[in-house]
Amino acid sequence: MKKNFSPVEGRAVQLDDIDWVPFPEALSAGGIRWKLLNVAPELGSWAAIFDCPAGSSFNSHHHVGPGEYFLTKGRMEVRGGSDDGGDTVTAPAYGYEATSAFHGKTYFPVDSEFYMTFLGPLQFVDKPGGETLALVTWDGAQAAWESATAG
Secondary structure (H helix, E strand, O other): OOOOOOOOOOOOOOHHHOOOEEOOOOOEEOOOEEEEEEEEOOOOEEEEEEEEOOOEEEOOEEEOOOEEEEEEEOEEEEOOOHHHOOEEEEOOEEEEEOOOOEEOOEEEOOOEEEEEEEEOOEEEEOOOOOOEEEEEOHHHHHHHHHHHHOO
């Protein structure tokens, strides 16, 4: 189902009314799926829920702006997990990612699901301080969603 994310005064979204679509493979591994729930051009933000199968991960990225997440199911290893100086969180869990936070890999050792609001872009890179592979802004997230749900 295609959603038009033009600016509105408010929005209520029934998650079961939206189909899961594959998250771009260039930015993740292992079959992550997502549902784009909202974009807010006036804030430069976007919100989505992610379905992450066991063994899946997001590629290296910087949070250009802060973000907040709520892990509703499973376990997530953030910034290398607790064994490498990061965090390992088990649902239910809340997390805050500060501006400029770097993630070498966000890994899901078990089937997991989380909601996240991004207050600014995500900069996917090949390594810390390395070449930018993709800059995902609110309008880039919207374009990726529309492309995945077109038809």
